[in-house]
Amino acid sequence: MSRPGRVENEPAFALHHYPYRDTSALVELITPGFGRIGVVARGARRPKSALRVALGPFRPLAVSWSGRGELRTLRHAEAGGPPVFPTGRRLLSLYYMNELILRLIARDDPHPGIFHAYSDALAAILAGDSDSASLRYFELRLLDGLGYGLDLSAEAGTGRALDPEASYRFVPGEGLIPLPPGAGHKAAVRGRMALALANGQELVPQDLEGARLMLRAALAPLLGEKPLRTRALLAALGKKGLAQ
Amino acid sequence: MAFHLLERDRDAGLRLAASLSAAMEGIGECSRCRMFTDSEICVVCADPSRDVAAVCIVETPADVMAVEQSTPYRGRYFVLMGHLSPLDGIGPAELGLERLETILGREEVTEAILATNPTVEGEATARFIADVCQEKGVRATRIAHGVPVGGELEFVDSGTLAHAFAGRQTIG
Numbered sequence: 001m002s003r004p005g006r007v008e009n010e011p012a013f014a015l016h017h018y019p020y021r022d023t024s025a026l027v028e029l030i031t032p033g034f035g036r037i038g039v040v041a042r043g044a045r046r047p048k049s050a051l052r053v054a055l056g057p058f059r060p061l062a063v064s065w066s067g068r069g070e071l072r073t074l075r076h077a078e079a080g081g082p083p084v085f086p087t088g089r090r091l092l093s094l095y096y097m098n099e100l101i102l103r104l105i106a107r108d109d110p111h112p113g114i115f116h117a118y119s120d121a122l123a124a125i126l127a128g129d130s131d132s133a134s135l136r137y138f139e140l141r142l143l144d145g146l147g148y149g150l151d152l153s154a155e156a157g158t159g160r161a162l163d164p165e166a167s168y169r170f171v172p173g174e175g176l177i178p179l180p181p182g183a184g185h186k187a188a189v190r191g192r193m194a195l196a197l198a199n200g201q202e203l204v205p206q207d208l209e210g211a212r213l214m215l216r217a218a219l220a221p222l223l224g225e226k227p228l229r230t231r232a233l234l235a236a237l238g239k240k241g242l243a244q
Numbered sequence: 245m246a247f248h249l250l251e252r253d254r255d256a257g258l259r260l261a262a263s264l265s266a267a268m269e270g271i272g273e274c275s276r277c278r279m280f281t282d283s284e285i286c287v288v289c290a291d292p293s294r295d296v297a298a299v300c301i302v303e304t305p306a307d308v309m310a311v312e313q314s315t316p317y318r319g320r321y322f323v324l325m326g327h328l329s330p331l332d333g334i335g336p337a338e339l340g341l342e343r344l345e346t347i348l349g350r351e352e353v354t355e356a357i358l359a360t361n362p363t364v365e366g367e368a369t370a371r372f373i374a375d376v377c378q379e380k381g382v383r384a385t386r387i388a389h390g391v392p393v394g395g396e397l398e399f400v401d402s403g404t405l406a407h408a409f410a411g412r413q414t415i416g
Binding site: 084 | 363401
């Protein structure tokens with residue numbers, strides 16, 4: 001049996017890293033069994049360091065570390081595939097997921113469901129699927145994992161099944177409240193869209209914006225006042241027309 | 245080092261203190277390329293014998309020194325002072341890309357050499373600047389990544405080897 005505090009070959013993704021001392025780095029990892037953890041990768045910024053792979057985001061890793069407490073010591077890291085170099089909008093979408101995890105998941109709080117949601121969304125986005133739809137399903141599973149899952153198949157309060165043809169208003173913490181027929185509401189949620197999300201079906205392009213706004217509203221109370229940096233950057237790049 | 249200077253060489257300590265203090269107070273950024281300099285324009289930008297058709301874009305001032313010392317490159321530079329890093333709040337504004345756009349927009353510039361690091365962030369920065377270059381009608385080139393000179397394939401990491409294969413060149 002291994003020594004306590006020693007973990008071998010845990011699957012992981014690197015979310016972010018900060019330079020530490022002359023040649024080391026602090027790396028934030030997400031793992032299925034241990035949640036988000038911080039590790040010190042000694043000498044990882046040296047060109048020939050074997051731990052260097054742990055600095056590359058968006059790549060499946062197998063990592064071994066020792067130690068307990070806030071920061072562990074990374075002992076070994078291996079990448080399960082070639083390095084990836086996503087660009088433009090796709091890259092920002094991936095960083096957006098990393099930022100959500102860094103902001104919403106506390107260290108040492110295992111959420112295997114969120115790890116798999118991240119891994120699935122990452123693979124889909126890198127494979128060229130719609131980044132918008134992949135992000136919505138990631139956000140949904142993230143909320144679920146954090147215990148703030150949305151009920152998108154029934155009306156809030158009454159529990160009646162959603163009508164695909166009707167429109168609803170989304171209230172964070174409550175759910176979907178029916179809107180009177182014909183009432184114009186700028187953030188109205190179409191029943192069809194909510195049901196598609198609830199059943200994990202493909203979203204039609206005209207529903208992507210509505211789904212984005214609804215999940216943004218659902219995440220807002222958890223994120224608090226501080227704006228997301230990736231969202232601000234995406235807005236800035238979008239203005240220049242360069243975030244394609 | 246502090247003990248050594250206090251015990252044996254206080255004069256050198258004072259000289260070191262004076263030059264550090266002069267550097268901290270007197271050195272700023274070149275108003276054209278953002279390289280460290282003690283005047284308005286750095287020596288490279290001020291040199292009339294430099295090729296104005298090329299601009300080499302690097303992440304740090306240390307990268308400028310590295311390129312200067314080891315390549316025959318005789319064009320100008322632009323120092324980003326970092327790379328795109330959304331999670332640290334570093335975007336185009338922090339990298340001085342507006343100033344770079346003005347430089348690329350000038351008629352004499354025909355080539356932008358993207359010499360950012362071969363990391364996810366460096367690659368993203370290069371691609372982003374390449375888009376700006378395309379808009380301005382400037383040819384963007386990326387430095388090659390591959391097997392180190394004198395190295396052996398067997399010991400090269402898989403990512404580098406994959407890059408080296410993708411960037412292979414016709415010989416003879």
